[in-house]
Amino acid sequence: MADKKSYYVNMVEAKDGKMSEVLNFNFGGHHDIAAMVERTRQAGLFAKDKHAKEFVLAMRFMHHVLKKNPDAAIFSEFAPQFEEFKKKVKATVGCGCNCEQK
Numbered sequence: 001m002a003d004k005k006s007y008y009v010n011m012v013e014a015k016d017g018k019m020s021e022v023l024n025f026n027f028g029g030h031h032d033i034a035a036m037v038e039r040t041r042q043a044g045l046f047a048k049d050k051h052a053k054e055f056v057l058a059m060r061f062m063h064h065v066l067k068k069n070p071d072a073a074i075f076s077e078f079a080p081q082f083e084e085f086k087k088k089v090k091a092t093v094g095c096g097c098n099c100e101q102k
Helices: 033-042 049-068 078-093
Strands: 005-015 018-029
Touching: 018 049, 033 049, 033 078, 049 078
Parallel strands: none
Antiparallel strands: 005 018
């Protein structure tokens, strides 16, 4: 079993020269987010490095929500498509950990 990692997400809005916290939360799992971003960046999927970061976070957050809410009606059509997309991403950039998860 891979080591569990814990991340703290903090979003701050910059507006009119002022910074204000919008939201924050803890997020965890066994994936190495930094390694996933680096693999995605190296794969050259996006023109800008920031898009690799956004993509990896979006994928991890969506995967986590789908996994924790498998019976949510809102995801009934999307979940299978997301799983297929996730497989394509993993085939291109890898998983980001040493697990055997699919």
